[in-house]
Amino acid sequence: MKRILTSELRAHAGERVLLQGWLHRRRDLSRVSFLVLRDRAGLAQVVLEQAPELQPETVLEIEGVAVANEQAPGGVEVHEPELRVLAEPADALPVELHRPEPPRRTGHGTSFQLPQQRRQSRLRPRKARCATR
Numbered sequence: 001m002k003r004i005l006t007s008e009l010r011a012h013a014g015e016r017v018l019l020q021g022w023l024h025r026r027r028d029l030s031r032v033s034f035l036v037l038r039d040r041a042g043l044a045q046v047v048l049e050q051a052p053e054l055q056p057e058t059v060l061e062i063e064g065v066a067v068a069n070e071q072a073p074g075g076v077e078v079h080e081p082e083l084r085v086l087a088e089p090a091d092a093l094p095v096e097l098h099r100p101e102p103p104r105r106t107g108h109g110t111s112f113q114l115p116q117q118r119r120q121s122r123l124r125p126r127k128a129r130c131a132t133r
Helices: 006-012 115-123 126-132
Strands: 016-028 033-039 042-048 059-068 076-087 104-106 109-111
Touching: 006 016, 006 033, 006 042, 006 059, 006 076, 016 042, 016 076, 033 059
Parallel strands: 042 076
Antiparallel strands: 016 033, 016 059, 033 042, 059 076, 104 109
């Protein structure tokens, strides 16, 4: 079976597919587990009844059936997967992944600016910044 990228998954809905990539995130619910697989093209969600214990950034190969689901990343998820670990991370990651950035504290309360807005406000000249306060 030929490997496909996550960006091509929608075109293969209803077919058996082979994906390879890194474990991006894992979510466990009471009856089902979700693995989010990342490759160079994007993300794909894999649905498992019982997921094995895997560390983030583990390299995986997953073969399963692509099923359309609008709630999944990309609108398609993989069911009935056969999971194979290709490589595990050598060490524990030195930083925590997927931690949301805390809101900035400003003199005017908490700021929820977008990154682009923050960059623009840093680039604004000092005199213009004083005039806008």
